[in-house]
Amino acid sequence: MPIEMIDVRFRYSSQGPAVLDGVTLTIPDGQMIALVGPSGSGKTTLLQIIGGILKPSDGMVRCDTPVGRMRWIFQTPILLARQTVRQNIDIAISTAPWNARTREARVGEMLADVGLDGYADHRVNTLSGGQQQRVQIARALACRPPVVLADEPTGQLDHATTTLVMNAIAKARDHGTTMVLVTHDEYVASYCERVVRLEDGRIHSVKDGDARRMDDCDMVVGASDE
Numbered sequence: 001m002p003i004e005m006i007d008v009r010f011r012y013s014s015q016g017p018a019v020l021d022g023v024t025l026t027i028p029d030g031q032m033i034a035l036v037g038p039s040g041s042g043k044t045t046l047l048q049i050i051g052g053i054l055k056p057s058d059g060m061v062r063c064d065t066p067v068g069r070m071r072w073i074f075q076t077p078i079l080l081a082r083q084t085v086r087q088n089i090d091i092a093i094s095t096a097p098w099n100a101r102t103r104e105a106r107v108g109e110m111l112a113d114v115g116l117d118g119y120a121d122h123r124v125n126t127l128s129g130g131q132q133q134r135v136q137i138a139r140a141l142a143c144r145p146p147v148v149l150a151d152e153p154t155g156q157l158d159h160a161t162t163t164l165v166m167n168a169i170a171k172a173r174d175h176g177t178t179m180v181l182v183t184h185d186e187y188v189a190s191y192c193e194r195v196v197r198l199e200d201g202r203i204h205s206v207k208d209g210d211a212r213r214m215d216d217c218d219m220v221v222g223a224s225d226e
């Protein structure tokens, strides 16, 4: 069930400029793709079109995954601030066909993956911005969703934590999740099999490369500007 976009155009208002100006792109199942490009080039708009938040003004988007099954990672986490970390993740997996013990184990696994071992019973509003971001990532990945849409998921994180989080995201991809990541960070893009660069609402370049596998080295692969 690939995500397919054909000649997608978008204007925020009928008189306004074309924010997306003929984007044609297919994202195969289980691919991890980075959307990069200058500020204002249309990355967030394109992500919102994929996720059904915006409808294209023209062109076609085809995706068999219902938008309700897609999971979002926003730049600013949206969490239940007064609830604990465990409650925030548990709600996200409450509809999964897992018993209580499996759910508990899954919460623990996700927290370990994002470096938050021991934080399950902390209230979200007592955590730092970067810790909250990691809760949001753990929550988005916990139910093994078919598609994750992430808008600058590592914007608040240091390099070591970014590596940890990208390894967690790559692990989800290895389990079959299609990941679409908007990022300004070449290191993050280097984890992706494909890097799509937008400029002025059009695809400027598409780079297919060897995605970085789970590791902690500093080599950057396949993410340079053209």
Ligand SMILES: Nc1ncnc2c1ncn2[C@@H]1O[C@H](COP(=O)(O)OP(=O)(O)OP(=O)(O)O)[C@@H](O)[C@H]1O
Pocket: 012, 019, 037, 038, 039, 040, 041, 042, 043, 044, 045, 046
């Ligand atoms: N709600 C809106 N109403 C009108 N114009 C908008 C709206 N949101 C975004 N735009 C315009 O659409 C263009 C693309 O915005 P978008 O947010 O998609 O860019 P971006 O590539 O995600 O940028 P950044 O890297 O800064 O997040 C910009 O020119 C922006 O001003």
Ligand SMILES: [Mg+2]
Pocket: 043, 044, 045, 151, 182
């Ligand atoms: Mg944006």
